[in-house]
Amino acid sequence: MKRSAALVLLALASCISRKGSGDGPTDPSASIFEPTNIVQVSVTMAPADWDELRLQGRSLSDIFGGPCLAGPFPSPFTYFPATVTIDGETVTNVAVRKKGFLGSLDEIRPSLKIKFDEYVPGREFHGLERLTLNNCKQDPAYIRQALAYQAFARAGIIAPRCNFAHVTVNGTDFGIFANVESVDTEFLRRRYFDDRGNLYAATLSDFRASWVNMFEKKTNDTNPDRSDLDAVVTALNAPDATVLDALAPVIDVEQFLTYWATEILIAHWDGSTNNNNNFFVYHDPVSGQFKYMPWGTDGVMERNRPLPTATQPLSVYAKSALARRLYLLPSTQVRYLDKLRSLLDTAWNETSILAEIDRMQALITPIADPTGAKGLAAQIDTVRTFVTTRRSDILTELAGGAPAWTQPLPDPPCFDFLGTISGTFTTTYGTLGAADPFATGTGTIVNGAVVYSAIGATCGPNTDPFNPGAMTQVIGLRSDGTLDVVVILVNPALFVAGATVSLDWGAGFAGIWNFNPTTGIATMTGFIFNGTVTFNQAGAVNGAPVSGSFQGEVLDLGL
Numbered sequence: 001m002k003r004s005a006a007l008v009l010l011a012l013a014s015c016i017s018r019k020g021s022g023d024g025p026t027d028p029s030a031s032i033f034e035p036t037n038i039v040q041v042s043v044t045m046a047p048a049d050w051d052e053l054r055l056q057g058r059s060l061s062d063i064f065g066g067p068c069l070a071g072p073f074p075s076p077f078t079y080f081p082a083t084v085t086i087d088g089e090t091v092t093n094v095a096v097r098k099k100g101f102l103g104s105l106d107e108i109r110p111s112l113k114i115k116f117d118e119y120v121p122g123r124e125f126h127g128l129e130r131l132t133l134n135n136c137k138q139d140p141a142y143i144r145q146a147l148a149y150q151a152f153a154r155a156g157i158i159a160p161r162c163n164f165a166h167v168t169v170n171g172t173d174f175g176i177f178a179n180v181e182s183v184d185t186e187f188l189r190r191r192y193f194d195d196r197g198n199l200y201a202a203t204l205s206d207f208r209a210s211w212v213n214m215f216e217k218k219t220n221d222t223n224p225d226r227s228d229l230d231a232v233v234t235a236l237n238a239p240d241a242t243v244l245d246a247l248a249p250v251i252d253v254e255q256f257l258t259y260w261a262t263e264i265l266i267a268h269w270d271g272s273t274n275n276n277n278n279f280f281v282y283h284d285p286v287s288g289q290f291k292y293m294p295w296g297t298d299g300v301m302e303r304n305r306p307l308p309t310a311t312q313p314l315s316v317y318a319k320s321a322l323a324r325r326l327y328l329l330p331s332t333q334v335r336y337l338d339k340l341r342s343l344l345d346t347a348w349n350e351t352s353i354l355a356e357i358d359r360m361q362a363l364i365t366p367i368a369d370p371t372g373a374k375g376l377a378a379q380i381d382t383v384r385t386f387v388t389t390r391r392s393d394i395l396t397e398l399a400g401g402a403p404a405w406t407q408p409l410p411d412p413p414c415f416d417f418l419g420t421i422s423g424t425f426t427t428t429y430g431t432l433g434a435a436d437p438f439a440t441g442t443g444t445i446v447n448g449a450v451v452y453s454a455i456g457a458t459c460g461p462n463t464d465p466f467n468p469g470a471m472t473q474v475i476g477l478r479s480d481g482t483l484d485v486v487v488i489l490v491n492p493a494l495f496v497a498g499a500t501v502s503l504d505w506g507a508g509f510a511g512i513w514n515f516n517p518t519t520g521i522a523t524m525t526g527f528i529f530n531g532t533v534t535f536n537q538a539g540a541v542n543g544a545p546v547s548g549s550f551q552g553e554v555l556d557l558g559l
Contacts, residue, residue, distance in 0.1 A: 027190070028127035032086075032179070033161035038363065039179050041133065043096060043112070043169045045082035050170060053080050054110050056098050057504055068414035072216035073101075073203065079118055086125065093119045101203060103270075104137045104298065107507040108493045109174050111135045112167070113182075129186050133165050134178040139298040140465040141379040142368055143360045145178045147353065148266050148297035154347040155262045157255070158191045159294050164360075166367050176368040183280050183293060185219055195219065197285040198228055201295070204413060206276045207232045207321045211412070215281070228283045232290060236321050240329060251322065252289040257332070259292040260323055261340040264315055265348055265390065270299040274317035276410070301386040303393075313403035315340065315394045319410055327405050337402060344391055353387050379465060415555040418526050421512070422446045422551035423486065425457040425474045430542030432460025432471055441546075443474045445486060447512075447554075452476035452484070459546040462489055467509075470495035470540060472533070474550075483515040485522075488533050488550060497538050503531040503552050512554060526554040 032039060045053075058076045079095035095118030098110040114131040117123045125131075136142045145162060152159035160181035167174045181187060188195035198220050205214035212229050228250070235246035247253055263271045271294070272279040278296030283289075315337075318324040326332040361380050369376035397403060427441025434440045441457030454477040462471040467489060474486040490501045490508045501508040510528035515521075531552015537545040 029181075029190075032126050032128060032131075033163050033181060035163055036363070037087075037163060038176075038367065039163065039165040040085075040087050041114075041131070041165050041167045041177075041179075042085040043082050043114075043167070044084075045080055045096060045170065047170060049080040049082075053077075053096065053098050054107050057105050057107065057502075057507075058102070068412050069204070069211055069214055071213045072201075077113075079115065081119065082114075084114055086131075089125075091116060091125055095119060099132070099134075101296075102505050104135060105505065106135055106137050106491070108491055109135050109137070111137075111177070124186075127186065128182070129184060130182045131165075132180045132182045133167055134180055134298065135174075136176065136178055136298060140468075141376070141383050142176050142178070142364055143357065143380065143383060144300050145180060145297045146360065147356065147383070148268065148300045149180075149294065150356070151266050151347060152259070152262050152294050155258050155265075155343055157259050157262060157292070157294065160187070164364055176364050178298075183218075183295065188219070188282065192282065192284060192286075194285055197283040198226075199280060199282050200229070202272065202277065202279045202281060204276055206409075207236055208409070209233055211276065211321075218280075228290070232322075236325055243325065243329070244332070250289060252284075252287065252291050253326070253332070255289075255291050256322065257326070257336050257339045258343070259294075260317070260336060261343050262347070263294075263317060264340055264394070265343055266297070266300040267302060267314070267386070267390075268294070268297060268300045269302075269317075270296065271317075273320050273323040276320050301383050303382075303386055303389070312407070313397060313405070315397045316403050316405055318405045319407065321409060324405065324409060333402055337398065340394065341398070344394065348391060350387055350391070354384060357384055357387070375465070415527075418554040418556050419448050420552070421448075421486070421528060421531075421554050422549070423474055424547075424549045425459075425472055426545075426547040427457035427459050427472070428542075429459050429470075429539055429544040429546050431458040432462075432473065434458050437473065437475045438477070445474055445476045445484065447476070447484065450476070450478065450484065452478060461540070468492060470538070472546065472548075478514075481517065483517065484525075485513045485515055486528070486550070487511055487513065488528075490533065492540065495535065495538050495540060497535055499538065500532050500534045503528050503533060503550070505529070508533055510550065510552065526556050528552040529555055 056077050077097045077099065079097045082094055082096045083090060083092045084094050095115040097113050099113045100111045104111050112133045116125045117129050134145065149159045149162055160183060162178055162180040165177045165179040167177045185195045188199060199218045200215040201218050202215055205211060212233055215229055231250045235250050238246035260273050263273050269275065270277050272292065280293040280295055281290045282293060284291055316327060318327040327336060357380060365376060423443055423445040425441060425443040431440040437458045438454050438456035443455045443457045445452055445455060456475045459472045462469050469489045469492050472488045476484040478484060488510045494501045494507055503510045512525045513522045514525050529552055533548060533550040535548040537547045
């Protein structure tokens with residue numbers, strides 16, 4: 001989720017895999033994921049196709065505005081033909097599409113999926129059917145995904161390999177991407193030696209009757225049978241005395257405990273156990289049990305992410321049905337906490353992790369930030385700080401005993417339509433955070449029946465490195481003395497005079513907060529989607545005039 005807004009509102013895995021997992025010297029894909037190699041990827045495609053590709057996207061209202069949790073979200077992305085050169089080897093007639101759910105979407109520098117067999121059935125490149133290139137939009141240090149997959153692999157969890165890629169499209173240099181091993185049938189053959197089982201991708205998915213339809217079947221997808229998922233839902237509803245016996249045939253509980261503890265080690269707040277998001281489950285045909293695999297690990301190794309909340313333990317995430325049920329059982333709570341302590345000793349060697357960070361930094365800096373102007377070194381230092389403090393943070397909390405977990409399972413993340421909003425703004429760049437926003441600009445806000453006695457406006461650079469851009473705030477003073485603040489954040493490249501930017505979470509994000517100056521508390525009252533912001537004037541230089549208008553629908557996600 002976008003975090004910025006109070007006034008000022010106020011991801012390389014040498015990606016260690018388990019022994020015998022198929023990434024040895026005979027594996028033709030080994031060179032593509034060689035830790036010391038930055039894979040050089042050059043894409044050439046029709047300029048019109050590239051423009052169409054990068055502008056494809058989805059908004060939260062597309063996802064949550066319809067039938068809630070009725071099934072996997074349809075992909076808005078389509079493949080386009082291209083020629084791709086990888087480390088000097090050229091492959092023609094390949095398929096390229098945009099990828100991403102919400103936070104990583106970008107209209108300028110999109111994440112990409114390259115598929116070699118879309119137009120030429122059966123074709124592979126070095127044993128791979130596809131490449132997954134992530135833009136690291138949510139990781140300004142670039143290295144979090146790689147470090148996270150390494151951590152899972154050290155813990156004994158099957159995880160994607162990854163290294164870095166240097167990506168150009170039609171001659172434009174887009175810099176460093178994470179090159180993550182795609183989880184597909186080839187992956188299953190390499191790691192499980194058996195690809196017959198059902199593989200499911202999990203985006204806002206859980207083993208609850210109301211959420212289970214969200215699991216997206218990635219293999220055997222022509223077979224509608226999903227009874228393996230239903231069996232887990234049934235097992236989780238067994239009485240406390242028998243639930244472990246019920247789960248044993250359908251879930252590898254010991255493997256899940258390891259997976260869960262590893263999510264905690266790396267603070268994967270947007271993962272399975274804290275956000276019901278970003279993971280795979282594979283119904284292993286050998287054991288008959290589901291096993292967990294990680295995905296989407298760009299939001300890790302940060303001490304101050306928005307999830308967990310200040311009132312939530314940092315050594316426990318239990319917002320998924322499986323994690324919560326196991327944590328509230330005394331026997332498996334002990335097993336989980338023992339697993340967490342054990343992994344601190346076996347999979348969390350600060351010296352080796354810091355050495356890997358140093359190696360990655362030296363490898364990517366000449367491409368990612370050769371002059372130091374982008375602040376890459378400082379961003380990587382935040383990862384180092386996490387690594388050096390994580391052990392003490394966890395053990396200090398556990399010294400007080402097993403953390404209590406009192407939170408209920410989260411409600412479905414579905415939107416309620418609250419109304420429409422529109423307005424205008426006139427201000428100057430560099431005024432964001434001004435003590436008196438009514439002296440730095442003017443504007444209008446049409447927000448239902450709300451009457452504002454004064455309206456001001458500010459604009460400036462967003463200081464959150466995870467969400468860079470130009471932020472405009474339109475502030476309305478209500479009769480009760482509180483402030484309604486419309487926050488509009490746009491991609492820096494689109495902050496230009498004459499631009500109209502979609503408020504869709506990709507190129508542009510907008511929301512409304514109510515700020516109480518007496519208490520200092522800002523409360524989000526709604527997201528703005530299905531709308532646009534238009535800049536009549538814009539310039540990212542202090543003192544530059546900024547003016548324009550905005551409109552959209554106000555939606556409540558109920559977070």
